[in-house]
Amino acid sequence: MEEDTIFAVATASGRAGIAIVRLSGPGAATVLGRIAGHNAPVPRRATRARLRHPDTGDLLDDALFLWFPAPASLTGEDVVELHLHGGRAVVEGVLEALSGLDGLRPAEPGEFSRRAFDHGKFDLTAAEGLADLIAAETPAQRRQALGQLNGALTRLYDGWRTRLVQALAHLEATIDFSDEDLPETVEATLRNELKVLKNDISTHLEDGRRGERLRNGLRITLVGPPNSGKSSLLNALARRDAAIVSASPGTTRDPIDVHLDSGGFPVILTDTAGLRETAEEVESEGIRRTLARAEDSDLKLIVLDGATWPAVDAMTLALMDEDAVLVVNKTDLLGNAETFEVAGRRAMGISVRTGQGLEGLVYSLEKDIAARWTPQPEPALSRIRHRLALQDCRDALSRALVSPLADLMAEDVRLAARALGRITGRVDVEQVLDVIFRDFCIGK
Numbered sequence: 001m002e003e004d005t006i007f008a009v010a011t012a013s014g015r016a017g018i019a020i021v022r023l024s025g026p027g028a029a030t031v032l033g034r035i036a037g038h039n040a041p042v043p044r045r046a047t048r049a050r051l052r053h054p055d056t057g058d059l060l061d062d063a064l065f066l067w068f069p070a071p072a073s074l075t076g077e078d079v080v081e082l083h084l085h086g087g088r089a090v091v092e093g094v095l096e097a098l099s100g101l102d103g104l105r106p107a108e109p110g111e112f113s114r115r116a117f118d119h120g121k122f123d124l125t126a127a128e129g130l131a132d133l134i135a136a137e138t139p140a141q142r143r144q145a146l147g148q149l150n151g152a153l154t155r156l157y158d159g160w161r162t163r164l165v166q167a168l169a170h171l172e173a174t175i176d177f178s179d180e181d182l183p184e185t186v187e188a189t190l191r192n193e194l195k196v197l198k199n200d201i202s203t204h205l206e207d208g209r210r211g212e213r214l215r216n217g218l219r220i221t222l223v224g225p226p227n228s229g230k231s232s233l234l235n236a237l238a239r240r241d242a243a244i245v246s247a248s249p250g251t252t253r254d255p256i257d258v259h260l261d262s263g264g265f266p267v268i269l270t271d272t273a274g275l276r277e278t279a280e281e282v283e284s285e286g287i288r289r290t291l292a293r294a295e296d297s298d299l300k301l302i303v304l305d306g307a308t309w310p311a312v313d314a315m316t317l318a319l320m321d322e323d324a325v326l327v328v329n330k331t332d333l334l335g336n337a338e339t340f341e342v343a344g345r346r347a348m349g350i351s352v353r354t355g356q357g358l359e360g361l362v363y364s365l366e367k368d369i370a371a372r373w374t375p376q377p378e379p380a381l382s383r384i385r386h387r388l389a390l391q392d393c394r395d396a397l398s399r400a401l402v403s404p405l406a407d408l409m410a411e412d413v414r415l416a417a418r419a420l421g422r423i424t425g426r427v428d429v430e431q432v433l434d435v436i437f438r439d440f441c442i443g444k
Contacts (some may be wrong), residue, residue, distance in 0.1 A: 005031065006107035006115075007098050009091060016086030021094055024112060027103045028078040032065060035097060041067035051082065053097045060093045061085055069333065075112055076119025124425040127192070128383060133214060139264040140374075144214055144382065152379035153386070156204075157420050160393075163197055164417040171410040191401060194413065198397040204381065205390055210373050211380030212387075213298060217259065217266040218369060223295050223331040224303035225313055226274025229329035232352040233303060234258060234271040237362070254286065255293050263366030265373060275315040299323055299368070304340075304347065306330030312342060320345060325368065327361060386423050393419035 005025030011018070023031055033039040044066065051060040062084040073079040084090050098104055113127050122130075130146030136142040145154075174186055222230040233243050238258040256271040272293055273286030293306035294300050300319055303310060306328050320326065326347035328340045332354050340347040348364065350357035381387050393416045400412035409441050 005102075005104050006111055007095075007104060008082070008107040008409065009095070009114070010112075011086070015088060019084045019086040019091045019093070021082040021084060021098070022074075022112065023080040023082075023098070023104075024073070024075045024077045024107075024115060024251070025103075026078060027101075028080045029067070029069075031098065031101060031104060032067065034101065035060070035094075036065055038067075041065070043067055043069050043072075046083070051084075051097075051253070053093075053096060055097075059091045060097060071119065072236040074121065075115040076121050077115060078230075102239060122149075123154050125157070125386070125423060126151060129153075132382065137259075138261045138266045140214055141266055144211060144380065147379055148382060153382075154424055156379055157423050158426070161203065161417055161420040161424075161426075162196060163193065164237050164413055164420065167193055168410060168413045168417060171406055171413060175406050175410060187406065194397055194401055198394055198401070201390055201394050204378065205387065207376070207380055208372075210376070211382035212384070213373060214265065214380070215382045217268040218262075218299070218373060219293075220267050220295035220299045220301055220365070221255075221270045221272060221290075222301050222303055223272055223275060223290060223319055224316055225305055225308075226276055227307075228274065228303045228305035229352050230274070230303045231271050233301075233327075233329065233350075234269060236352050236355075236358060237269060255289060262362075262369055265366075265369050267369070270300075275319075276314065277315075278297070294319055297323070298372075299325060299365075301365075302326050304328045304331050304342065306349075306351075309334060309340070310342075316423050317343060325365065327357075331356060353378065389419045389423045392416075 003026065005023060005027035007021060007023040010020040010022040019241060022155055029039075029041070032041060034054040035051050037052075038047065041047060046064045046066055048062070048064055051063050052058060053060060059390060061084050063085070066081040066083070068074070068079040068081075070076060070078050082094065082241075084094060089252060095106075099106070099309055116122060117124065117127055126149050129145050129150075133142065133149055134143035136145050170186055222234055234256065238260065254273075258269045258271075260267045260269055270293055272290035275287060275290060285353045300321075300323055302316060302319060302324050304316070304326065307330050309328060320343060325341075326342055326345060328342075328347050328349050329332075329352055331349040332351040333338055334349070338349045338357065340349055348361055350361055352358070381390070396412045396416035396419060400416065403409040403412060
């Protein structure tokens with residue numbers, strides 16, 4: 001498959017000023033010669049050319065092209081970029097012409113990135129960072145994705161793996177070269193180093209899933225009694241009519257999600273069914289789903305009804321924990337008071353109808369979100385794949401630390417290093433031999 005030269009549109013579909021078609025593979029230069037008439041292009045210089053159909057000679061576009069000879073290219077192969085006018089007819093004409101050339105085929109999804117990985121242009125975490133960067137919708141997501149793309153996770157995990165390779169090399173030395181004059185404290189020192197590394201990995205894992213939350217979106221669920229104004233508040237925060245508003249209680253049955261940018265953080269705001277005791281089957285199911293969604297959310301925005309203040313039902317009171325933000329709606333009925341107290345906790349007064357307090361609520365939510373989920377200096381886990389591999393690594397280290405035999409200890413350290421290697425895609429046992437001979441100079 002890698003003998004093929006692949007091509008694909010690298011820009012979004014639809015009409016635009018510019019569309020880019022990218023080619024990668026051993027036949028890229030030949031293709032450029034056939035459609036652009038440039039058999040010896042200058043590398044990395046934008047060049048104007050009239051693109052013609054290789055069979056009919058029909059003019060396809062007056063375009064620019066860029067030539068990136070291997071290995072100094074995105075994929076590590078010969079790469080050509082055709083910068084076309086972005087009309088649909090132009091793009092389809094060029095793609096049709098390319099499809100008719102021998103040795104050329106359309107790229108599979110992600111195949112350019114896969115070839116870049118195969119040629120050592122980046123590792124798996126950087127490839128995932130690239131995907132996250134393309135999908136980023138907020139500044140915080142962009143910053144996290146760029147850090148991962150630029151190797152923040154790679155440097156962290158490769159550093160840990162280097163320490164494991166070092167430990168494994170020393171362990172192998174005590175096993176295979178026991179007749180040599182090795183330091184007597186090697187094993188005790190190794191156990192201490194492995195314990196420190198295990199603690200570092202545990203701290204990394206116990207991060208509150210900041211990176212995963214940032215990548216997928218923080219979940220804030222609106223909960224409270226019927227007719228407290230949850231749907232109206234959702235619409236006000238979303239700045240559109242996302243939920244149906246009605247004076248009839250029980251209007252909202254299924255959760256309604258709205259995606260927002262809250263101070264640069266991605267938020268999934270969910271409207272839910274009002275909480276009350278009911279015998280109606282469908283509404284009861286809606287309330288069950290409300291409680292389940294509230295349990296899974298990162299924050300609960302509890303909306304209390306100013307029209308019935310200070311009465312608060314037991315079902316709503318039960319949800320008031322450290323992850324709850326309390327607001328009393330319809331304060332225009334209560335003289336526009338700004339603060340209230342519920343079960344010893346402060347609640348913010350708002351009126352969705354008049355807009356009073358909404359700006360302060362938005363500011364308070366943004367401040368709370370930033371305090372909870374602002375990224376730390378150390379790069380954060382962003383995918384479950386990384387978390388599972390790190391858990392495997394930690395488990396292997398736990399076994400190694402209690403192993404009574406050096407052979408068994410070495411095997412668990414090897415498994416720990418392999419688990420880290422799965423994250424980045426780098427698993428090379430030859431490094432162990434290099435460290436053995438460099439550190440102990442055995443056989444000189």
